[in-house]
Amino acid sequence: MKLYYLSGACSLSPHIVANEAGIPITLDKVDRATKVTASGEDYMEVNPKGYVPALRLDDGEVLTEGAVIVQYLADLKPESGLAPPHGTLARYRLQEILTYINSELHKSYSPLFNPATPDETRAERTAYLTRRYAYIEAILGKQSYLLGEHFTVADAYLFTVTQWAARVGLDLGPFPALAQYQRRIAERPAVQDAMRAEGLLK
Missing domain, CATH: 1.20.1050.10 (Glutathione S-transferase Yfyf (Class Pi); Chain A, domain 2)
Known part of the structure; x- marks a missing residue:
């Protein structure tokens, strides 16, 4: 998975969660002015909303919105205790x-x-x-x-x-x-x- 981020922005939150859960991620920094990532991608094509974070899943799907991404990551490793079980x-x-x-x-x-x-x-x-x-x-x-x-x-x-x-x-x-x-x-x-x-x- 790849996390698109800006240093110190709200994308730091899913970065922390991935680390806490022991989930390996690739980081791709977004240039605030040009919206081009460090790997050369047009971030507006990754996330037309234009802001971070975005998480590209291994199947190519892209999740956006930090509050959603952190729950997704936590649910990948329920044993981490980073999010209570669904339905509770x-x-x-x-x-x-x-x-x-x-x-x-x-x-x-x-x-x-x-x-x-x-x-x-x-x-x-x-x-x-x-x-x-x-x-x-x-x-x-x-x-x-x-x-x-x-x-x-x-x-x-x-x-x-x-x-x-x-x-x-x-x-x-x-x-x-x-x-x-x-x-x-x-x-x-x-x-x-x-x-x-x-x-x-x-």
């Missing part, structure tokens, strides 16, 4: 928190990366993210991971998007449980291997 309430809880991260956190960062975003909008998005992180802080104040005491694909996703806070100047100081969580996940070997492969660690 725990699986719906996983999808619930993945959806929250995607809609309330991930997409709220987008305007903060755009230098053309007006200061008023930037302030509104920053305040919005702070409120949404307060919900996450309440969860992590009671347990080690989003779904309890076991690392899942949701933690790979939250870790990835929360890494962006420093890049956009979002102050996470009010959230000590979140800060401890980020440090703990950053120490996982699978996470370090993914970040090193993407040039995010020396």
